[in-house]
Amino acid sequence: MRILFLNHNVENYGTYFRCFHLARGLVRRGHKVTLLCANREDTLSVTKRVDGGLTTVLLPKYRLRGFHTLHSLRMVYNTYYTLFSGYDVLHTFAFPLHPMAVPTLAARYLRPGLKLVLDHDDLWKGGFANQHPGPYQRVVGWFNDNMPRMARQCTAASAMLMDSFRAAGVPEERIHYIPNCPTMARSPLSKAEARAATGLPAGAPVALSMGHTYTESLFMLLDAFERARQAVPGLKLAFLGKMHIPASFEERLKPYLARAGGDIIRLGEKPPSDVPAYLAAADALLLPMDDDPIEKARFPIRFGDYLTSGTPIVSNAVGEIERFLTGHDCGYVAPVSDAAAFGDRIAEALTGQSRREAIQANAARLVETELNWDAVALKLEKIYEKARG
Structure with missing residues (x-):
């Protein structure tokens, strides 16, 4: 399978690790994954890095007063990839955020038959969104409550986030638990x-x-x-x-x-x-x-x-x-x-x-x-097969 991962976060930070290690696990199973994320360095350029079956696309980012910016610019790049790149499954992480939601909706309506999977790994509605102005909270809330019913399958990192999908009206058989696992090996040192x-x-x-x-x-x-x-x-x-x-x-x-x-x-x-x-x-x-x-x-x-x-x-x-x-x-x-x-x-x-x-x-x-990426990648592969079926 060819899988496109949309990730809002910066390379080597937060949700990026979830995406990167899931992608690596899928590549080990013979799939090809393209992972979109923000560049760790401040830049207006796009960098593409290929490592076997994993292609990482680093999008523009600029840090201003301690905050990562250019989210809306990355939304445009994400939209281009969701509309014009070749993939069998689109897996959108942190989907309630506008740089993820808008490209996903564009593909949903402009690519008939889209095989869409949505992922929750943080609480945005009623959580992190509350740190933003009221209008943005309402936008995030709308995406959170309405987009899940458009997905073929849904994945979540916790029982509470699985409940969020249930509250949005997703049938139980389309909700799946995908935990996070170790990102590094144990040190050989005493x-x-x-x-x-x-x-x-x-x-x-x-x-x-x-x-x-x-x-x-x-x-x-x-x-x-x-x-x-x-x-x-x-x-x-x-x-x-x-x-x-x-x-x-x-x-x-x-x-x-x-x-x-x-x-x-x-x-x-x-x-x-x-x-x-x-x-x-x-x-x-x-x-x-x-x-x-x-x-x-x-x-x-x-x-x-x-x-x-x-x-x-x-x-x-x-x-x-x-x-x-x-x-x-x-x-x-x-x-x-x-x-x-x-x-x-x-x-x-x-x-x-x-x-x-x-x-x-x-x-x-x-x-x-249980908590290892190979076991989780096998489970995710089966979820994608359901999404395509």
């Missing part, structure tokens, strides 16, 4: 070797949180860290990623930094090839979450990377992450609003060896049997 390679302090207990953006749950995490330090002297907290937070968060962070006395480490962003070593160097991997609809609907990409790392996960989880951690006993879980319990779970992960080993084994088993 913990001592990983500490040496990354420069993290040898011999000290280290909890690590990976991510570029943080919300209010950052301070739940910091409170949990302070609680855990009472039981685990010398515990260090490392942040891996850009840690892009507003100025108000930086001000609120200062007292925590002062009390930690250098035990909070901001590592910054690292090349993807280096990330597995940092995960292997940690004693616990932290995944803070908020008690809100956006968090309950999403499936953070880093969850899979945490699972495959061999290092235990600790989270005040909600939604899909809570379901996996508790259902498969593959991590330490605290109530979402209880910082003290979160801290106690961190301490437990660092000190309870037998439980730790059982959790590590369960995480590895989950990746091997």
